[in-house]
Amino acid sequence: MSIYLDHAATTPMAPVAVAAMVNQLSKIGNPSSLHTQGRAARKDLEGARELIASAVGSLAKEIIFTGSGTESNNTAVKGLFWKGRDTGRRVIVISAIEHHAVLDPSRWLGEEEGAEVIELGVNSDGAVNLEELQNLLSARGDEIALISVMSANNETGVIQPVGDIVKMAGPYGVAVHCDGVQSFGKIPLSFADLGLTALTLSAHKIGGPLGIGALVLRAGLDIPALLHGGGQERDIRSGTLNAPAIVAFAAATKECVDTFAARNERVRQLRDHFINEILLRIPDAFVNGLAAERLPGIVNVTFPGTESDTLLLLLDAKGISCSTGSACTAGVQRPSHVLMAMGHSQTSARSSLRFSFGATTTEDEITQALEILPGVIEGARLANLR
Numbered sequence: 001m002s003i004y005l006d007h008a009a010t011t012p013m014a015p016v017a018v019a020a021m022v023n024q025l026s027k028i029g030n031p032s033s034l035h036t037q038g039r040a041a042r043k044d045l046e047g048a049r050e051l052i053a054s055a056v057g058s059l060a061k062e063i064i065f066t067g068s069g070t071e072s073n074n075t076a077v078k079g080l081f082w083k084g085r086d087t088g089r090r091v092i093v094i095s096a097i098e099h100h101a102v103l104d105p106s107r108w109l110g111e112e113e114g115a116e117v118i119e120l121g122v123n124s125d126g127a128v129n130l131e132e133l134q135n136l137l138s139a140r141g142d143e144i145a146l147i148s149v150m151s152a153n154n155e156t157g158v159i160q161p162v163g164d165i166v167k168m169a170g171p172y173g174v175a176v177h178c179d180g181v182q183s184f185g186k187i188p189l190s191f192a193d194l195g196l197t198a199l200t201l202s203a204h205k206i207g208g209p210l211g212i213g214a215l216v217l218r219a220g221l222d223i224p225a226l227l228h229g230g231g232q233e234r235d236i237r238s239g240t241l242n243a244p245a246i247v248a249f250a251a252a253t254k255e256c257v258d259t260f261a262a263r264n265e266r267v268r269q270l271r272d273h274f275i276n277e278i279l280l281r282i283p284d285a286f287v288n289g290l291a292a293e294r295l296p297g298i299v300n301v302t303f304p305g306t307e308s309d310t311l312l313l314l315l316d317a318k319g320i321s322c323s324t325g326s327a328c329t330a331g332v333q334r335p336s337h338v339l340m341a342m343g344h345s346q347t348s349a350r351s352s353l354r355f356s357f358g359a360t361t362t363e364d365e366i367t368q369a370l371e372i373l374p375g376v377i378e379g380a381r382l383a384n385l386r
């Protein structure tokens with residue numbers, strides 16, 4: 001038995017994406033070559049670019065393909081900081097709950113490149129504190145090189161007020177980057193409507209392949225590159241373009257757009273049923289960010305009196321795949337910085353699990369998970385007492 005409840009980590013590839021990728025893999029042609037095969041590959045690739053651009057409300061020329069969401073975040077944070085530093089802006093503002101692909105490059109810039117990194121706090125429901133940002137902008141707006149706040153958090157699913165942040169940053173001429181990896185395809189997300197400077201996407205969270213991402217970067221804006229070479233992608237991301245992964249990314253995007261409302265509503269209903277039953281069947285369990293607006297497919301639950309890494313293994317042994325949501329380095333589980341920022345103690349942060357649902361999640365999987373979970377939690381609590 002296999003019950004995959006870890007769609008926020010990665011999704012199964014959509015069959016249309018697999019078909020598009022396999023089809024492209026059987027063709028030759030470097031999209032930068034001028035001959036017939038190269039031009040054919042370029043045509044496929046530009047079609048994919050148009051499609052992704054229209055799904056995210058940007059111009060095609062604003063899409064820069066990268067190797068991952070992590071690369072897009074690094075390119076945006078470092079590039080916008082270096083650009084801002086040229087005009088005397090050295091402050092990077094991020095939220096305390098960003099993914100490590102934003103946190104770590106920011107902290108690296110702080111340690112190595114003279115940035116001052118300010119982390120905005122969140123309330124107990126996990127939403128960024130706008131008052132803190134407004135005070136910061138009023139006091140030091142002309143020192144800020146960029147603000148980077150995610151569209152929705154990968155551990156709790158809590159949606160962040162990115163539109164408000166862009167409006168607040170506008171008068172101070174501050175660039176705003178948004179990590180949209182978890183929200184793309186799950187909630188409406190428009191680059192133009194939000195007025196963002198840069199937006200990160202990743203294919204494997206929406207049924208596309210691993211190892212392909214995009215940075216949507218405002219047309220005409222030039223930022224320093226991380227990779228130098230053949231000058232592809234506006235000279236911001238050199239490297240021969242991965243046409244098979246890109247057309248598969250586009251195929252997954254198209255399916256996401258075509259099924260958007262029905263799929264997300266179905267996932268939301270499964271999630272709400274899951275939450276209601278967990279709260280009924282498991283004493284003392286609570287859902288993190290319950291009062292906040294959240295993505296349809298992510299639930300983060302604390303089970304006091306347990307340890308999440310033990311729970312993960314126990315559930316895995318019963319065929320349920322979920323996650324702690326936090327980074328795991330060399331087998332050592334760190335308590336989630338996201339839950340800690342929301343006010344959890346280390347112990348309580350270490351008693352939490354993320355369940356995430358997607359297009360392929362079935363009612364049957366949820367029913368079975370709900371039958372298995374209470375016993376596993378009870379067993380883990382008893383073992384903890386011994």
Ligand SMILES: Cc1ncc(COP(=O)(O)O)c(C=O)c1O
Nearest residue numbers: 068069070099101154181182202
């Ligand atoms: C919010 C967020 N940002 C960035 C990433 C990194 O994306 P990728 O796996 O494509 O490097 C992830 C992946 O877990 C994520 O959830």
